Amino acid sequence: MITASRNMWVSLFLFSAGAVTLPVNAAQISTLSTGECQLMTKAGVISVTAPVPCQRLRKVTFNYRDFAGKAHTNGKLVVMDAVAPYVGKIFDELYKEGFPIHKAVPIEMYDGDDTRSMTANNTSAFNYRPVAGSNSLSLHAYGAAIDINPLQNPFVTFGSNGNVKFSPVQGTRYANRAQYRFGKPDSRGMAETVIAIFARHGFQYWGGFWDSPIDYQHFQLTKDMALTMSKMTPAQATLFFQRYVAWYDSCSKMYPTAYSHYKFNDYVEYLKHQLSVKSLHTAYSANPQRVMDAIKLQPVRSAICVKR
Structure with a gap:
C-alpha cells in the first residue's frame, strides 16, 4: 500500500508539472446530451432557427498542451457531425506537434459572447451567430x-479612416x-504554423488569407x-466530407504546390463542374439524388485540381 500510494503521488506530481505525455490519438466524439442542448439554448448558442440542430452536432474532446507545456485532457469543441472525426484528427496532430493551446471550452461557458471568448483566449467552434458586423450567418452557426x-x-x-482594430485588443502584440x-522571443501558437494540418482534414480556408477583415484565428469550410451539408442527412454529409478530404489528399499528391500557391480547386468546385451548376446547395435543394449520384461516383482527378 505504501508503494502504491507513493506511485500515485509521483504520478500526480508529474501530471501537475505537465511532464506526462498523453496518448496522441485520443480525441473522442460524442453526441450532445439533452442537458447540454438545453444549456446551449439557455446561453443563446443555439435555437430552433439554427441551420444545424443540436442533434446534428457532436462534441470533440481532445488532449492539448498549454503555453506552459502542461498537458490537459479536457479540450472541447462542438462541430457538425460529419466533420467531427476530422476535427479530432486535427487536434490529435496539434498535440503531437506540440502546438500550444491556451484553452478550449464550448462557447456557452461565455453565454455565446464571442468577444468574451476571444478575450479569454479560448479556442471555440459552434456558435449560432452572424458574421461580426453583418446580418449574414457565420460558418460557426453551422459547426463548420x-x-x-x-x-x-x-x-x-x-476602418475607412485608416484605423486598425484588433480583437481581442491584446492581440496587437501579435x-x-x-x-x-x-x-525577440519566439512567437508560439500562431495559426500560420498549422495551416497544412487543418487543410489535410478538410478545413482548407483560413481567415489569414483574407484582405479585409483578416481573421488569423479562423479556419472554415466554404x-x-x-x-x-446542413440540408443533407448525416450519412450523406459524412460521405460528402469523406470525398472532400480524399480529393484534397489526391490533388496534393498530383499537384504538391497547388494549395500552398493558392491555386487549389476543392471538391465542391469539382462537383459544380461535373454538374454544370454555380451553387451546390441550390443544386442539392432542387435535386438531392442528382448531387448524391455525383458524390458516389469515384472522382476523376485531373487538372481541375488547379485553378487556371
Whole structure:
C-alpha cells in the first residue's frame, strides 16, 4: 500500500508539472446530451432557427498542451457531425506537434459572447451567430468553423479612416506575424504554423488569407459546402466530407504546390463542374439524388485540381 500510494503521488506530481505525455490519438466524439442542448439554448448558442440542430452536432474532446507545456485532457469543441472525426484528427496532430493551446471550452461557458471568448483566449467552434458586423450567418452557426488561440491570432478590421482594430485588443502584440525575430522571443501558437494540418482534414480556408477583415484565428469550410451539408442527412454529409478530404489528399499528391500557391480547386468546385451548376446547395435543394449520384461516383482527378 505504501508503494502504491507513493506511485500515485509521483504520478500526480508529474501530471501537475505537465511532464506526462498523453496518448496522441485520443480525441473522442460524442453526441450532445439533452442537458447540454438545453444549456446551449439557455446561453443563446443555439435555437430552433439554427441551420444545424443540436442533434446534428457532436462534441470533440481532445488532449492539448498549454503555453506552459502542461498537458490537459479536457479540450472541447462542438462541430457538425460529419466533420467531427476530422476535427479530432486535427487536434490529435496539434498535440503531437506540440502546438500550444491556451484553452478550449464550448462557447456557452461565455453565454455565446464571442468577444468574451476571444478575450479569454479560448479556442471555440459552434456558435449560432452572424458574421461580426453583418446580418449574414457565420460558418460557426453551422459547426463548420474553428477559431484557435484568438490572442495569438487576432481578428483585424480596417476602418475607412485608416484605423486598425484588433480583437481581442491584446492581440496587437501579435501584429507582426513572424514566428522568429531577431532579439525577440519566439512567437508560439500562431495559426500560420498549422495551416497544412487543418487543410489535410478538410478545413482548407483560413481567415489569414483574407484582405479585409483578416481573421488569423479562423479556419472554415466554404458557405456553399456548409449549406449543402446542413440540408443533407448525416450519412450523406459524412460521405460528402469523406470525398472532400480524399480529393484534397489526391490533388496534393498530383499537384504538391497547388494549395500552398493558392491555386487549389476543392471538391465542391469539382462537383459544380461535373454538374454544370454555380451553387451546390441550390443544386442539392432542387435535386438531392442528382448531387448524391455525383458524390458516389469515384472522382476523376485531373487538372481541375488547379485553378487556371
